[in-house]
Amino acid sequence: MTAYWCEHAWLPDGVAAGVLVLVAGGSITSVSQVDTKPPESVPLPGLVFPGFANAHSHAFHRALRGRTHDDGGTFWTWRSRMYELAGCLDPDSYFLLARAVYAEMALAGVTCVGEFHYLHHTPDGAQYTDPNAMGHALIEAAHAAGIRLTLLDTCYLTGGINQPLSPEQRRFSDGDAHRWAERVADLRPDATTRVGAAIHSVRAVPREALPVVAGFAGPLHVHLSEQPAENNVCRTAYGRSPTELLADAGVLSPRTTAVHATHLTGDDIALLGSTTTGVCLCPTTEADLADGVGPARELADAGCPLSLGSDQHAVVDPMAEARALEYGERLRTGRRGRFTPAELVTALTSAGHTGLGWPEAGRIAPGAPADLVAVRLDTPRTAGSLPTQAILSASASDVDIVIVAGKTVVSSGAHILGDIAELLATAIEGLIKGQCP
Numbered sequence: 001m002t003a004y005w006c007e008h009a010w011l012p013d014g015v016a017a018g019v020l021v022l023v024a025g026g027s028i029t030s031v032s033q034v035d036t037k038p039p040e041s042v043p044l045p046g047l048v049f050p051g052f053a054n055a056h057s058h059a060f061h062r063a064l065r066g067r068t069h070d071d072g073g074t075f076w077t078w079r080s081r082m083y084e085l086a087g088c089l090d091p092d093s094y095f096l097l098a099r100a101v102y103a104e105m106a107l108a109g110v111t112c113v114g115e116f117h118y119l120h121h122t123p124d125g126a127q128y129t130d131p132n133a134m135g136h137a138l139i140e141a142a143h144a145a146g147i148r149l150t151l152l153d154t155c156y157l158t159g160g161i162n163q164p165l166s167p168e169q170r171r172f173s174d175g176d177a178h179r180w181a182e183r184v185a186d187l188r189p190d191a192t193t194r195v196g197a198a199i200h201s202v203r204a205v206p207r208e209a210l211p212v213v214a215g216f217a218g219p220l221h222v223h224l225s226e227q228p229a230e231n232n233v234c235r236t237a238y239g240r241s242p243t244e245l246l247a248d249a250g251v252l253s254p255r256t257t258a259v260h261a262t263h264l265t266g267d268d269i270a271l272l273g274s275t276t277t278g279v280c281l282c283p284t285t286e287a288d289l290a291d292g293v294g295p296a297r298e299l300a301d302a303g304c305p306l307s308l309g310s311d312q313h314a315v316v317d318p319m320a321e322a323r324a325l326e327y328g329e330r331l332r333t334g335r336r337g338r339f340t341p342a343e344l345v346t347a348l349t350s351a352g353h354t355g356l357g358w359p360e361a362g363r364i365a366p367g368a369p370a371d372l373v374a375v376r377l378d379t380p381r382t383a384g385s386l387p388t389q390a391i392l393s394a395s396a397s398d399v400d401i402v403i404v405a406g407k408t409v410v411s412s413g414a415h416i417l418g419d420i421a422e423l424l425a426t427a428i429e430g431l432i433k434g435q436c437p
Helices: 059-064 075-086 091-107 133-145 167-172 177-184 207-214 228-238 242-248 266-274 283-288 296-302 318-333 341-348 350-355 387-392 420-433
Strands: 002-011 014-024 027-033 042-050 052-057 110-117 148-155 193-199 220-224 256-260 278-281 306-308 372-375 399-404 407-411
Touching: 002 372, 014 042, 014 387, 042 387, 042 399, 052 091, 052 306, 052 350, 059 075, 059 091, 059 420, 075 167, 091 110, 091 133, 091 399, 091 407, 091 420, 110 133, 110 193, 110 220, 110 350, 133 148, 133 193, 148 177, 148 207, 177 207, 193 207, 207 242, 220 242, 228 242, 242 266, 266 296, 278 296, 278 350, 283 318, 296 306, 296 318, 306 318, 306 341, 306 350, 318 341, 318 387, 341 350, 341 387
Parallel strands: 002 042, 052 110, 110 148, 148 193, 193 220, 220 256, 256 278, 278 306
Antiparallel strands: 002 014, 014 027, 042 372, 372 399, 399 407
């Protein structure tokens, strides 16, 4: 049994001061308020949140940070650089990069990540000796970084609606949905890993294959309406929006999370809400790629649980994503307070974990995993902030201690793996020397 004393803690019913959290076997056994710190307890300074869930990640995109801004362009021109990078990775280099990326997330308070994984095979599309070698590299990377992982193994079959795969896309594909399902069936969960499925998009998975992927047990994610061009092509091919197509195929449900959901009609929003489909917003990526600002408030009001992700990792800072969600709404509507601080924390914690297949996580309560993030309230960014509003002032730099399943992964702002900047630089330099962008 370990006792943690929290100066302040974000509990299910709000922020409380002087909170004692007892932990055994990686789970929380008791939560209570105490007048003074018990002498045997471990102090957690500032404000302690439940662990943050990063509900949408493409770990390999991190190697593009700060390397794609020279020629402007659009999402589609950025994508060509991403494809070049994808062609350089193998299981060994992917492990090194992902380990560093997941450790960077831990430093920012992320205790669980949803990896939208479609780098399955060799660059020419052949299987590795282990058909899940790239997925296993990600699992081992998360183990090494000390965080939970939901591996969202992604079905990717076409280069566009009724279009063949390009040479750069061949490594993403299993050929058909049934072969995809056979390969994914060999992936095994463990104490800190769960396996889910993903439909890359309606561009990459034909209509007839959608029910096969949707039939996979566990969490199901899908890129949805990130770009107007996707909507236009889908309407031309199928006579309906991507949301309507997914609804017809039985994809939308409470276990489904639509990622981005930026360019939606009122009917699309109603469909997503009526099926209680979750929506994962990635505000810093959507800004970086000039994707647009989605109807977040309308989606929440319709009944969609909202979560947050860092997607291409232009920024790895969950609290910055939460702020960007609210700020995007302010810019879009001219009104402040579109989301309360409590709603933003829910998106970062319990809603994100539920969408990733960890419904027991993301809260400081008995029976929940002992995933705790202590954020300092005495830094130049947070000094003077009310604990109840610190989510709108704090940043990743203010994360002091991170505990996952009762194990300390970050202490005094340092990760157990050591210098994470050096790990990132080494992994990325190795790819650059391999003629990647």
